[in-house]
Amino acid sequence: MESxxxxxxxxxxxxxxxxxxxxxRKPVFVKVESLKxxxxxxTLVVKxxxxxxxxxxxxxxxxxxxxxxxxxxxxxCLVGDExxxxxFTARNEQVDIMKPGNTVILRNSKIDMFKGSMRxxxxxxxxxxxxxxxxxxxxxxxxxxxxxxxxVNVEE
Numbered sequence: 001m002e003s004x005x006x007x008x009x010x011x012x013x014x015x016x017x018x019x020x021x022x023x024x025r026k027p028v029f030v031k032v033e034s035l036k037x038x039x040x041x042x043t044l045v046v047k048x049x050x051x052x053x054x055x056x057x058x059x060x061x062x063x064x065x066x067x068x069x070x071x072x073x074x075x076x077c078l079v080g081d082e083x084x085x086x087x088f089t090a091r092n093e094q095v096d097i098m099k100p101g102n103t104v105i106l107r108n109s110k111i112d113m114f115k116g117s118m119r120x121x122x123x124x125x126x127x128x129x130x131x132x133x134x135x136x137x138x139x140x141x142x143x144x145x146x147x148x149x150x151x152v153n154v155e156e
Contacts, residue, residue: 084142
């Protein structure tokens with residue numbers, strides 16, 4: 001059986017019709033030390049140093065449907081690169097990837113503020129991928145999650 005290729009769309013002058021798909025941008029990889037509170041869209045290559053389970057919930061009942069009835073796992077992981085470290089909040093299926101010693105790529109990550117300190121997170125619009133083992137040495141003495149921030153209102 002031969003598979004048929006979809007017909008090519010052409011304009012009247014014989015040239016291919018323009019496609020309406022936006023072109024993908026190349027990711028811009030940033031370093032941990034450049035992360036700032038309230039920012040998002042970061043792509044980083046980091047090494048997982050530690051992971052501590054924060055929450056592990058089982059479903060309530062078999063009869064109840066919805067988001068309340070799903071397994072909920074939250075793990076806080078210390079991740080870093082050659083410029084510093086930060087706490088990463090891994091949720092549900094991300095937990096299995098974030099094992100100590102793994103090198104991961106965090107795509108479209110964001111900075112969440114928790115009790116005045118920064119936490120890195122990847123929501124449903126981002127992605128966590130396992131990468132090739134990193135060659136860099138993690139700088140563990142620059143932990144950005146230990147820096148406490150305070151919101152100050154400036155009146156003009």
